[in-house]
Amino acid sequence: MGIKILISPSRYVQGPGALKFLGEQIKHLGEKAFVIGGKTAISQTQEIIKKSLEDQNISFKFETFRGECCDSEINRLKEIAVSEKCDVVISVGGGKVIDTGKAISALLKLPIVIVPTIAATDAPCSALSVIYTEDGVFDRYFILAKNPDLVLLDTEIIAKAPARFLVSGMGDALATWFEANSCYQSASKNIPGGYSTVTALKLARLCYELLIEYGEQAKIAVEKGVVTPAVEKIIEANTLLSGIGFESSGLAAAHSVHDGFTILEETHKVYHGEKVAFGTLVHLVLEDHPWAEIKEVLDFCVKVGLPVTLSQIGVENPTPEKIMEVAKKTCEPGMMIHNMPFPVTPEMVYNAIFAADALGTKYLNEISK
Incomplete structure (x- = not known):
């Protein structure tokens, strides 16, 4: 060790x-x-x-x-x-x-x-x-x-800032636990070049739990420009818990998918955390998480207003060629996706992106009925 x-x-x-x-x-x-x-x-x-x-x-x-x-x-x-x-x-x-x-x-x-x-x-x-x-x-x-x-x-x-900013922070923080756990499973090194402490891993998990419990309440409060205990908890989750969690446990697929999408100019109007939220769904598909876990993330994203489809991150025309370029960028040498507990190829990312988009689209169609 x-x-x-x-x-x-x-x-x-x-x-x-x-x-x-x-x-x-x-x-x-x-x-x-x-x-x-x-x-x-x-x-x-x-x-x-x-x-x-x-x-x-x-x-x-x-x-x-x-x-x-x-x-x-x-x-x-x-x-x-x-x-x-x-x-x-x-x-x-x-x-x-x-x-x-x-x-x-x-x-x-x-x-x-x-x-x-x-x-x-x-x-x-x-x-x-x-x-x-x-x-x-x-x-x-x-x-x-x-x-x-x-x-x-x-x-x-x-x-008092527009609620979209806080929600975007929740999208960034949403990835923290899943990426931290993937790095722990693969024994990948964290940002400072060591291995995760139990403390960092538990803080990453706490970050996720606070988002699920208080995220929607916090969004409703900041839409009125007011500070409540839920807002304080989510600000801490977005900033301190996610910060320590990602840095001292590590990044993996979700943020790499975000970085891949930056090559598409149509995604530049979408905030960092919004793209990371969709990247988290791709991460869950890639890692074969149970449907119950994926659904919990979908529920959360839709409740607070985070994107779950390609069109919601600005990709209205996701051609195979375009998504393969994103997948190739995601898998470049040195990208954090290589911290996953298994080797990842552009083809795997390509498939996971389209699968995540299909799951998000199906979910939105079902709840709109």
Whole structure:
């Protein structure tokens, strides 16, 4: 048996109004903050962040993120951080700006603080950045030396975001348990290069159980813009439990299928977690899960509004040629699908994609009668 490794953020802070405490939480990390975020995220948070930092005598430089976690944007922002002599990076917003900030901090060897304004992915807690091309096609994983120094989630801000973001986060988190268990069965190494601890595996399972129990309640609450105990649980499941679960137990088919679909431009308008949800169904088919387990996932997806068919992820014309290209991308060397407990070929993925689509279509037809 090899060594087991569990990694996690140094500090995790979550709750209503948490952003007001940002300065207090980072005062030991640096004296000048480089704050990056998209236009919406910055407009929502800038005044609160400014006051919180000023109260702790921390200076700052705000810069708008241009929307894609790609090499050119990482390098552009990195140069600004250097020229401004910043000594701590703060990423505010969703998954792509979070991954960009993490990459900048790794390249400059600076502390990184993550302030999600949505709970749409498990990116905030991880020591991993997903790098895309400028056109939004998956390029590579950038494995980082350490996890974020602080992850701070203001649940009041997250609850006021469109419910689709929280639901997308549930789709990303939905894969966590199934991929973690596949990696455990195959004795595959996790993201930091060790084997899963029992703790990480149990956190991945807890993530799934919270989604099934509280997902629909949480969606209904955030549609009204309010924070409830169910919303708090789902934000934690989407962010902390899924983050530790995937990273310290491993990824497998579901996320690789997502990465495969990024070659189809028609899927780019669909969120990461939405594609991962469909990838989870493909994963279950590929691994020959019992119908009861597949149906539980279908029930959950439909209740919260996650896609279960190809057309729902934007693929209206799934020609055999197109899906085979997705399957080939999914199975490229180095892709996480090779962590499955058996060898996987493009032909197997091709078959599983069409089978998952057929199951989802049949399920939707049945419940609409």
